Amino acid sequence: MTTSVQQAIAALPVPREWLWDVVVRPRRRTLGIEVASDGGVLFAVPADADPVAVADAVRSRLPRLAREVRRRQGRPAEPVKDLIGGTSFSYLGRRHRLKVIPAGPAALSGEERRVRLYRGWLESPRAGTTGEEARRITEWYMACGNRWLSARMPSLASRIGVAPGPVGARDLGRRWGAREQDGSISVHWALMQLPPALVDLVLVHELCHLREAGHGAAFRREVQLALPGADALERWFADEEPHLWRGAVRPR
Template identity: 65%
Template sequence: MSTPVHRAIAALPVPGEWTWQVVVRLRRRTLGIEVDESGDVLFAVPPNADPAAVARAVRTRLPRLAREVRDRRARPDEPAKELVGGTGSNYLGRRHRLRLLPAGEGGRVRLYRSWLELPRPRTADEGARRIAQWYEACGTRWLAGRLSSYASRITHHASRVGLPAPRVEARDLGPKWGALGQDRDIAVHWAVLQLPPSLVDLVLVHELCHLRAPGHGVAFRRQVRLVLPDAEEREKLFADAEPVLWRGAVR
């Protein structure tokens, strides 16, 4: 259905090959832009959105948005693993090998020395689910300690956001790597915990900075760089690493 906001965006030089839509979300106060796994774009707006203001905001983001759409469409198929002994798994940037234990031994996934130990599952999907749950549990504990250092109230310290620490957890976020909830809690995709701490920090700080600056405009970018002066370098490393992150697919 055509709306004033939809018509305002359609009047911009949006590439004709894009698939995009506008949705009204009652709880939104600012424009939100989401790009899904296939490169389709969703513009989320509040009920009282000003079409002209939305169009101006979208126009400023078109170059960066075009790169994201292009990268999503060029992304290879999601990596899949075969859960056999010796299969590699990363946790916080360190490589570990999978060790399958007898089904009744220990009953839980654990990291032991250089091994990620998994009691033999009945199916590959069950094994992947249990490994993901291990990432979620360990990742949530690690993220909580990490986040508090960034959110501490440290006056006149440029490397801190200056906010009380919200709750944070690692969980499956589908196509997103990080999310800020309506309750202002932060979630990080468990798959991100495969990356080195500096890149996990990038996702964490990205969401934390949204507490101060909604959207991805100039104010938000400035805030991220106050916290992480080398954010641009980290973003390039993350862009190279994220297409091959394992998110639970098995073969």
């Protein structure tokens, strides 16, 4: 099956310089296309995929896929933070400067170790390593994200007419959002750095997958109905997401 699908895609006007592959994922019901950070393309197909149907679907998406590949190939290096006083961190589109709290005799208490927003500063107690400090900050993003997402989800789900499971922020690797088999939805914690409208875009994307599994015309209609300005938001998101901090820090 994989070979026949590869042959069908190879017969399309796919640019020769592209690095692409086909993988069979038995749980999939429709074609999935994943573009890696370096511009490589992965076509994920069901076990019973029809090569002709897959080729037709890929052909219809080639212009948009080409734009995404070019964007990924030209994206900047992943941001790396210096965990020193004054370093900028964003939460829901607002920037906050880092205030490093020196370790002291009370540093073993839970309250002393807590990262928090306080009077416009992101306070982070000093830890033994920058890796530990980065972990605490990412956990803060997850905790704040879980609360914000849980409060935001009902209105978006009602707009689309779906009943999702729980929603939460976690590390999704190279993905920004995920819809699980039980209907729960996850978004990458790094998205909590973005303005709310762009977080909504990812949430709506995943919620619309509860109605349409693929990314075809029916799915696009669902997204446009839920977010009439989705095209402009997607362009904005494409500009912003390469600059999101994912937890990389410089050692002291």
